[in-house]
Structures are given as structure tokens and as C-alpha cells.
Amino acid sequence: MHLVAPAPGLLARARLLVAPEVGEPVLRELGRIAGRPVERAAGSVPDGPYVYVGASLPDGLRGGRLVWFHSVNAGTDALLGSGPWPPDALLTRTVGRMGERIAQYVLAWVLAECQAVPEFAAQHARAEWRRIPSELVAGQTALVHGTGRIGSAVAGLLRGCGIRTVGVARGPRAVPPPGFDRVIGADADTEELGAARWVVAALPLTGATEGYFGARRFAAVRGASFVNVGRGATVDLEALGAALRAGTVRRAVLDVLPAEPAAPDADCWRLPRTVITSHSAGITADEDVVTDFGACWDELRTGRVPALAVDVDRGY
Known part of the structure; x- marks a missing residue:
């Protein structure tokens, strides 16, 4: 158009x-x-x-x-x-400033995971004293699906912490947008899905992106954590749940869901190792x-x- x-x-x-x-x-x-x-x-x-x-x-x-x-x-x-x-x-x-807000949201969860914040919070509730080693983010890879304003802001902040940032767009880019080390096409993301430590979804919802993260993409993940700050309907929650239970996806942080607000008895609340944050990343x-x-x-x-x-x- x-x-x-x-x-x-x-x-x-x-x-x-x-x-x-x-x-x-x-x-x-x-x-x-x-x-x-x-x-x-x-x-x-x-x-x-x-x-x-x-x-x-x-x-x-x-x-x-x-x-x-x-x-x-x-x-x-x-x-x-x-x-x-x-x-x-x-x-x-x-x-x-939504890109800035969402980028800080993603970085907060990345750092919280590497510093074992969820585990320490659980230990505190049990009055348990046990050392947990931290994990450095520098040198690891974040695969960001969506290279527009929000995806670029996320990539730029992560890159500032030494994280390698790979963007996924409709097609590869000879010159990556700001924030990205490189950009690949959506039909060539299998290898990078397997190499990523974090997979970030920052996609709009269109006919081409509905159910984009399904069984095929989650099967290619090898222990990455998944963060969705785009649109809920871009993710097949059943496929995500299967990947979480199989351990191919380490954790999930979902700021958006296919149906919002989620009812108290909705299946999404029972996804293992998952946090849902009620569409609040970029108010x-x-x-x-x-x-x-x-x-x-x-x-x-x-x-x-x-x-x-x-x-x-x-x-x-």
C-alpha cells in the first residue's frame, strides 16, 4: 500500500x-x-x-x-x-517511550534470571540459606523476532550489556537496524533458535504472524528462555507448554496472551516455569x-x- x-x-x-x-x-x-x-x-x-x-x-x-x-x-x-x-x-x-519501557522490562527479566532472583525469592520464603551461582549475560545470544521500533530498542539495551543480538525480520538485512549485530530472515531462524539463550518476541499481529511461534520453532530451541512482549496470538500456548514440559524452553515470561484478561481458571496460569505480567511492559x-x-x-x-x-x- x-x-x-x-x-x-x-x-x-x-x-x-x-x-x-x-x-x-x-x-x-x-x-x-x-x-x-x-x-x-x-x-x-x-x-x-x-x-x-x-x-x-x-x-x-x-x-x-x-x-x-x-x-x-x-x-x-x-x-x-x-x-x-x-x-x-x-x-x-x-x-x-514504549520501546524504552519494554526494553527495560526485557532486560529486567534477563538479569533476574541470571542472578537467580526467582530461586532466591523462593528460598527466602522457606527461610533457606543456600548459595546459587550467578550467570553472566555478556557473550550470550538474544534472538529478537521483530526489528521495528520496539525490537530495536530491546536489542540495543541488551547489546549494551554485551549480549549478541540477532534480529529476525521478513528477510535478511545487509545493514542491520540500530541495536542488532545481524538480521536474518524468518525462514532461516532454526540455527539461531538453537544457539540463543533468550528468544524475544516483539512481533505485531498480522495474518503472517498469527501462531508464528508454534511447535516447529519451539522444537528448534535448545534451552533458551522465551519472552513475549509483542502480541499474544503470535504464540501457540499449547506448543509453548509442551516445550516447557520437555525442557527445550527453560522459562517463559508472557506480557501478552491470545485472550486478555486471562480468567483465573485459564490454562496459561498452569504453564510450568512461567510468569504472566498482564500486558504491563509498555503501558x-x-x-x-x-x-x-x-x-x-x-x-x-x-x-x-x-x-x-x-x-x-x-x-x-
């Missing part, structure tokens, strides 16, 4: 609508950036062109003259999966929404497609 920015003149006369979930402080900042009144969406099709800021696009607004939708979230799979996207409407997303802050909307607004005013624009055909 060829992304096209709406004409500056069209943007200039478009009404600015926000969803009910957008807080008053954000609403005021959006109005300041756009230099126009901000309206709460009524749920009916507005007269004339409009810009919408929110997490979802109500069915009642899909038939109007939507010029631009700015999502307050980084992931847009739920938004695009809820119905046909209005033709000619630009979609942008909020990333903010979007109000300042992220304001900053990224402002950056997109400035680019659109000059007729440029924003860097945060989403290809609705690809889903990212």
Missing part, C-alpha cells in the same frame, strides 16, 4: 474529535497543538471531514469522512480487525499520546506522511 498524507487544506478544516477514553489533560493538549476546539465524539457520523483520536473507531463513525485516525495505542491489530478500514483515511499510532502514558500526535500533526501540516503511519494492508 502506498501511504498518502491528506491534503493540508483538508486537514485545516477538519473537526477534531476524541474518544470518551481520552482524558481531559490530553484533550486540552491536543487542542493546543491543533489550534482548534476539541469535541467529544457523539457516536454519529459528523458532517464534513474529521480527525479522530482514540483506541477504537466506533461503527457509527466508519461511514463518515474520516481524514486521519490517531490511535492512542501502539498495536493496531484490534482496530483493523474490527471492520473494513475507511478508504483514504490515514492511520497513525502512539509509540512514545502508554498521556505524554506519549500528546508527543506523538504533535509529531504527526507537524508532519501532516507540511504534506508529509508521518513516520508513525500504519500500512493498513500489512497491519503495521
Whole structure:
């Protein structure tokens, strides 16, 4: 899909609508950036062109003259999966400092594992004194599936600790993005899965990535720990559970699940050596929404497609 920015003149006369979930402080900042009144969406099709800021696009607004939708979230799979996207409407997303937050989340779990934090916490609960040797991260390999903003941020922070970072993208890259030592294609990751100490999933959810981490990939793992900070439906939880029970996957940290929130009786809670963290690795802050909307607004005013624009055909 060829992304096209709406004409500056069209943007200039478009009404600015926000969803009910957008807080008053954000609403005021959006109005300041756009230099126009901000309206709460009524749920009916507005007269004339409009810009919408929110997490979802109500069915009642899909038939109007939507010029631009700015999502307050980084992931847009739920938004695009809820119905046909209005033709000619630009979609942008909020990333903010999410890459930084998620990278620190991944590093925290990597270091916690190497410093035996879970084992020491369990020993403390038992009032047990026993030395546990630590493990150094430097020189080990992290295989990061997804080389976009979030994957690159994760790789960059891990690389700063001396970890070898290998990215997995749709195809190999002659020049790796920042943070990666090298990037391989998704169809050539078997060898690196076997060599990795950590496998990090930072993939968007698309038709090509649904169930991406299944029995075949987990069978290629040789003792790596698995961390998912992308989308829950990219992982076959049954295949992950089988790999954990077989010992090919050492541990799992899952910030995302195929169905959220997980019910107390859901099978995922019973996965061995697994921690679930309730989609909390990269919570979007109000300042992220304001900053990224402002950056997109400035680019659109000059007729440029924003860097945060989403290809609705690809889903990212």
C-alpha cells in the first residue's frame, strides 16, 4: 500500500474529535497543538471531514469522512480487525517511550534470571540459606523476532550489556537496524533458535504472524528462555507448554496472551516455569499520546506522511 498524507487544506478544516477514553489533560493538549476546539465524539457520523483520536473507531463513525485516525495505542491489530478500514483515511499510532519501557522490562527479566532472583525469592520464603551461582549475560545470544521500533530498542539495551543480538525480520538485512549485530530472515531462524539463550518476541499481529511461534520453532530451541512482549496470538500456548514440559524452553515470561484478561481458571496460569505480567511492559502514558500526535500533526501540516503511519494492508 502506498501511504498518502491528506491534503493540508483538508486537514485545516477538519473537526477534531476524541474518544470518551481520552482524558481531559490530553484533550486540552491536543487542542493546543491543533489550534482548534476539541469535541467529544457523539457516536454519529459528523458532517464534513474529521480527525479522530482514540483506541477504537466506533461503527457509527466508519461511514463518515474520516481524514486521519490517531490511535492512542501502539498495536493496531484490534482496530483493523474490527471492520473494513475507511478508504483514504490515514492511520497513525502512539509509540512514545514504549520501546524504552519494554526494553527495560526485557532486560529486567534477563538479569533476574541470571542472578537467580526467582530461586532466591523462593528460598527466602522457606527461610533457606543456600548459595546459587550467578550467570553472566555478556557473550550470550538474544534472538529478537521483530526489528521495528520496539525490537530495536530491546536489542540495543541488551547489546549494551554485551549480549549478541540477532534480529529476525521478513528477510535478511545487509545493514542491520540500530541495536542488532545481524538480521536474518524468518525462514532461516532454526540455527539461531538453537544457539540463543533468550528468544524475544516483539512481533505485531498480522495474518503472517498469527501462531508464528508454534511447535516447529519451539522444537528448534535448545534451552533458551522465551519472552513475549509483542502480541499474544503470535504464540501457540499449547506448543509453548509442551516445550516447557520437555525442557527445550527453560522459562517463559508472557506480557501478552491470545485472550486478555486471562480468567483465573485459564490454562496459561498452569504453564510450568512461567510468569504472566498482564500486558504491563509498555503501558502508554498521556505524554506519549500528546508527543506523538504533535509529531504527526507537524508532519501532516507540511504534506508529509508521518513516520508513525500504519500500512493498513500489512497491519503495521
